[in-house]
Amino acid sequence: MEAVFLAMVLMLSIFLGFELISKVPATLHTPLMSGANAISGITIVGALISAGGESDAMSSYLGAAAVMFAMINVAGGYLVTNRMLSMFKKKDAGQPGGKS
């Protein structure tokens, strides 16, 4: 039953994802990708549970390594996306060329 429930969640979020993301304009596709990189760092949630468990040393080490890789995605992804998005300015908002 658990599996069916998870499959339901999967199905709904795929449809929702398609709806949301097809509305992102081409201008923002690069930030969308780096933002998606950051979101894929969500595996950190699973990694934390393995890393903090004390059942088996190997499992903890695998988890810790996964925490590190996922954290690179989370921190790097959100920061670089923010850096990129802050560059997009509307015409009269702020003097173009004013900031270097």
Add this chain to the structure above:
Amino acid sequence: MNPVIINLWYVVAAALFIFGLKQLGSPATAVRGNILSSLAMVIAIGVTLFNKEILSFQLILIAAAVGAVIGAIAAQKVEMTSMPEMVALFNGSGGIASLMVGWAALYNLGNTTFTDVTILLSIVIGGMTFSGSILAWGKLSEVMTSAAVVFGAQRIVNAAILVGLIVCSVLFCMNPAVDSPYLYAVIGLALLFGVMAVLPIGGADMPVVISLLNSYSGLAACAAGFAINNNILIVAGSMVGAAGIILTNIMCKAMNRSLGHVLFSGFGAVKQATKVEGEVKPIVAEDAFLILEAAQSVSFVPGYGMAVAQAQHVVRELGELLEKNGAEVTYAIHPVAGRMPGHMNVLLAEANVPYDQLVEMEDINPRIDNVDVAVVIGANDVVNPSARNDENSPIYGMPIINVDQARTVFVLKRSMGSGFSGVDNPLFFGDNTRMLFGDAKQSIAAVVAEFKG
């Protein structure tokens, strides 16, 4: 904390991820969207730390700190021209993280066969995402050849790897154990498969590949979510999966090729384009200035060559001078210009071009005959009229920006060579085409100097 409460917080995080993505739909709200999404991540990580299964925090703190520092430094240092490489590496680290989460989940007691299958899925998808992304990074950064690497028995070898992967997976699931030799075989074959899948793909097709790997990194997270019974991984992972698939599809359409064709064949080996012959009409900066000065509407059409020449800042300067001169200025961007989806837009935004001047191919083409001057900078295939006219051309059928229908076309080009795919471009011989030879940055700077008198 009670697992129910933790899961309720995951619901909040999922809602914030969704809102964040929704706000990414417009440049005006996108910054806020990204912050909402990062807030969702903070909530998800924060409540997970209250999970009762987490007993020691030492390893977690060290690993998270190391990862955060690496990520933050990379995010600060990366040049915008190198974003494709950065995204490729991020795809890879997402993949390897999912592989390890899946692997570690094998140590949980009482896994059902269904769980074992999803664990294997997260290992396989994660592994091939990792090795494929590293290879994609190698090609993008030109550490290795960016050309398609094709050898005779490739399909047979790939099929053998795939069969091996399936056989080992089945054998593993029949008798799952953390020290099963089949587990190591599956990991090894998945890594090999990722390499083999990216090897035959050429440099010009890289936008498709990183989009696809982006999608895989999400699907790997999704599979890991099934492996550890966690909703938030499934929701967030499938959003990423959907994003990657949509972008892959857009890229393929913009090149008029099917995904299968991109993945399984090197580019352009079969057809030979009709050789066009004619005379080019070169002009100098002074004449270009006179034409631009009289223009009412000017459209710049940038390609990756503009980024290579680092010309985006002088281009923006010229754009501003033209606007002051009373012309309407736009930047027309083809979906596959650059090395990843939206790459040109970011480079122009970095050079302070306002985003309302960035227009898409579908918006500029209907009104291209009202454009007085189209300035092609470092683009070739995406403005090549043989995509419309010449059935023998390897790029026949690919949608292009119809600059040849503008009143005048300036093509900035280093010298008379052909572009990435080696296609001859009849645009260069058009009656209304003027060639401005030389380094793009210097050519534009010369025109700017003329404007400033």
